[in-house]
Amino acid sequence: MNSAKKARLEAAGWKVGTVAEFLELNKQEAAFVEMKLALARCLHALRIRRKLSQSRVAELVGSSQSRVAKMESGDPSVSVDLLLRSVLAIGGSPTEVVRALASRKKLTPA
Template structure:
């Protein structure tokens, strides 16, 4: 959710917590969800840092822009392959990937 939308909803009386609060998730569930989101955000951050558009990155990975968008949005589960191939092609070492966890 973007901050603009969030502010509108808050103004309308909504409040916000994390997924654990909201859904009554177990700590493990919340934790792996956080991991997934963290890594997805890292893709976006590194892509922008490299000055690449989603289309540019898609080309490097021989795929298409919408697939990159999905990855960054973490709208669904992701395979290790897809995620790490992406992060590695952005020039991140496994060690640097680990650093964001």
């Protein structure tokens, strides 16, 4: 790609890089999301096992029911920090967290 085309694309809001870079970035992002989803599932499973409502979890965590729902659904507005704190707050052990992360599922291609 010549630099004029690169400049045009970037002016239009595109990042320009190699295909390899793109794939690598996606791989990292996928791994990150997978881990987040693993924590989300962990939280949900633990909550069900303990027979707690989302509202009750919210109390224990110091948050709100709506945010707990977003946590369990893997909403992008939820941080790993909050997920981690929440799992611990309802009695999840670090060991359980590690197990959840270790057994994370691969995201299937669309």
